[in-house]
Amino acid sequence: MRKKYNVVVYRSIHPEVNQYIELCLKTIVECLKNNQLDCVEFVVTESEYKPLLKFVFQFDKNSMFDETVDAYLVQCEQNLRAFCLKLSSVSNNLKELPDNSSFSIYIHTNESNAVAMSINPEFEEFPLIEVKDISEETDKIIPLSRFSIRSYAIDTYVELK
Numbered sequence: 001m002r003k004k005y006n007v008v009v010y011r012s013i014h015p016e017v018n019q020y021i022e023l024c025l026k027t028i029v030e031c032l033k034n035n036q037l038d039c040v041e042f043v044v045t046e047s048e049y050k051p052l053l054k055f056v057f058q059f060d061k062n063s064m065f066d067e068t069v070d071a072y073l074v075q076c077e078q079n080l081r082a083f084c085l086k087l088s089s090v091s092n093n094l095k096e097l098p099d100n101s102s103f104s105i106y107i108h109t110n111e112s113n114a115v116a117m118s119i120n121p122e123f124e125e126f127p128l129i130e131v132k133d134i135s136e137e138t139d140k141i142i143p144l145s146r147f148s149i150r151s152y153a154i155d156t157y158v159e160l161k
Contacts, residue, residue, distance in 0.1 A: 004084065005080070005081040005084045005085060006085070007084045007085060007087075007088045008088075020105075021105070023123075023125060023126050024105040024107065024126075026122070026123070026126075027107055027117065027123060027126050028040060028107055030117060030120075030122075030123065031107065031109045031113060031117075032059075032152070034113055034116070035061055036109045036110055036112075036113035037059045037107070037108075037109060038058070038059060038108040038109060038110070039056065039057065039058045039059065039106075039107075039108035040056075040057045040059075040105065040106070040107055040108070041054050041055070041056050041057075041105070041106040041108075042054065042055040042057075042103060042104075042105055043055075043103060043104045043105070043106060044097060044101055044102075044103050045101065045102050045103065045104065046098055046100065046101060046102075047098070047100040047101075047102075049102065049104075050161070051136070051159075051161050052097065052098075052101065052160075052161055053094065053158060053159060053160050053161060054158065054159040054161075055087075055156070055158055056155075056156065056157050056158070056159060057154055057155075057156050058154065058155040058156075059152050059153075059154055060152065060153045060154075060155070061151060061152060062148070062151050062152060062153055065150065065151035070150075073150075075148070076148075076149050076150060079147035079148060079149060080147075080149070082145065082147065083144065083145055083147055083156065086144050086145050087144060087156075090142055090144060090158060094158075094160075111130070114128045114130075136161075137161070138159045138160065138161065139160050139161060140159075140160040141157055141158070141159055141160075142157060142158040142160070143156075143157045144156040144157050144158065
């Protein structure tokens, strides 16, 4: 157990889980580099893979971003610290998850970026699938925050099923 910004952080020791998370993060970075990342969802599911809750991160590109502002990432770090504290306080109010819970990470990008990544050997193991627009029932939405990291504004919220 470690603490980051005075929030307890757990670390996975399972190699396959670590590999999955690493591949997701590499894919997110690639989408950000190409300015093609729309949304990332961290979905907690029950044993039948039905979503229990989603942590949603929606990315908006700031075309007016000035590279010289926050060159040392001080504001970026303060924004992440505030987000972690907010996330920690909200997670304390969520109901306890069942023991057989699992998770998935969904990365929303566009078709052209998905095609470009599918032919890139670095991402051949990453399962890119096309998803039809399906509206899902959500019992409750808890807004977390909107914060900036470099040239992106990120809206964050939790969807409870």
